[in-house]
Amino acid sequence: MKHIIKAAEMREFALKMRRARGKQPKTIGFVPTMGALHEGHMSLIEAAKRENNRVIVSIFVNPAQFAANEDLNEYPRNLKADIKKLKQAKAVTCLFTPGEAEMYPEGYASYVRVENEMTKVLCGASRPEHFKGVTTIVAKLLNIINPDRMYLGQKDLQQAVILKKMAKELNYQAEVKICPTVRGKDGLALSSRNGYLTPEQRNSAPALYKALKVAESMVELGERDAQSVIKEIRRKLKEENVEAEYVEAVDPGTMLKKEKISGKTAILAAVFVGKTRLIDNTIIDMDEWNAVKKENKEDAL
């Protein structure tokens, strides 16, 4: 596994792969991460490996997506452990870990935004500049690497949908693939932030997943009113002393609220377990309800 730090070298390396003189050019699958890699990230890398000749992973804790009061400084960083995991996976051609000074030099002012409701609701309501930071860093990485496909996790559904829209609308070559959330045995969605939890908090954190499962069951049993489902999720969370920031039922393509559970509906929630903010979601596809549940298929959108 090659390890590159400079953007110019990364660009050249990716370009050479594509050019592949005299041979069939290689396709590149790209997995952008903030490190602290877990099985969720590894599943994205596996998906990239299945569908491309080469896999590039980036690790960059992107300051532009953290607000001043957020956990930028506390965010887990362990490059050594990450590199070990990536090497063991034997799937990654190249790791790219750019430096902050190169990505955001002094006087930096160029940003990419999806300027509609999609970025203002849900996580965008409490983190107003968060998605601007996300779309900007991903645009930069796409410009350096120019991959054929980019792999994102459904756990961060709103982020993934925003990036999919951004990549398509700004005419990036890369196709955005949204892959299923990877969970612990108790259902808790894997997240680098789970490491913040005390053992006690770790025990109550799966309440989020359980509440979403209850919502799915309600719909399966015939409930179609979004507010009734949301109310039940909130009740369940409260029961387990988990504080809800938001619980919403939305159209997974636009992130706009739905009153009825119909067609494709995403139910998303953000909660606080102690001081740790966790998010999770489920996509209910009324048309393919059974098929989706059976296959747990990739790119559920």
Next chain:
Amino acid sequence: MKHIIKAAEMREFALKMRRARGKQPKTIGFVPTMGALHEGHMSLIEAAKRENNRVIVSIFVNPAQFAANEDLNEYPRNLKADIKKLKQAKAVTCLFTPGEAEMYPEGYASYVRVENEMTKVLCGASRPEHFKGVTTIVAKLLNIINPDRMYLGQKDLQQAVILKKMAKELNYQAEVKICPTVRGKDGLALSSRNGYLTPEQRNSAPALYKALKVAESMVELGERDAQSVIKEIRRKLKEENVEAEYVEAVDPGTMLKKEKISGKTAILAAVFVGKTRLIDNTIIDMDEWNAVKKENKEDAL
């Protein structure tokens, strides 16, 4: 000369050029335009031809850079005449004329902005969303074509400097080259908007260029106070019944005002000749003053 309308076809065509199996890959020079081509555009194409194996020109009257009260509908469009000029030049490999519905489909919301003073002053003051439209369309075109170099005219200096910053900060591969303004015999900077002028207005329009030349002479004779130079430009314009929107002396790298003419200073002006808004500028390089004037060299920044 190939003529492509669809973005996907343009991407594929540019990609094939770069890949050039078994051969040295081809470099691509790109000239983005809004059509109504004149000698200014042709000089950019010539520069692109000199420095690259292949030249791609785009023609797209970009609605995102026109405000509701501006001249989007009146903006000159004559694709037949443009194609004739491009064919005669024998320098263009491919013309790309995307459609509005493909570039900005319904619900379009992804924008690229340079979010600092640079886009708020000068033309940005009277055209607050103008540069957002410019940076967005150019980002889209760069993503489709992925050229090695992009050629812009110094006549639109603020636009060129903003795009140079955007391309660099968002890590685009393309190097942005700013080429000298091409002028009529009487000094009027060539512009597609010159076609709006009545014969009488066309006679007074060179007042803008003349006023900038007077400014250069003042500096040559020792004047270093920006306000004195600006005052004289305004006086000259008034003398010729040309209404000034702005006249400013700025740092050409940042577009921030300068009080003293020192180092590199750009003097920019926007004027109204009748209802037609025209812009022009001159860059005074105190260090290379004589060299710049002698060579009229490319990429004066």
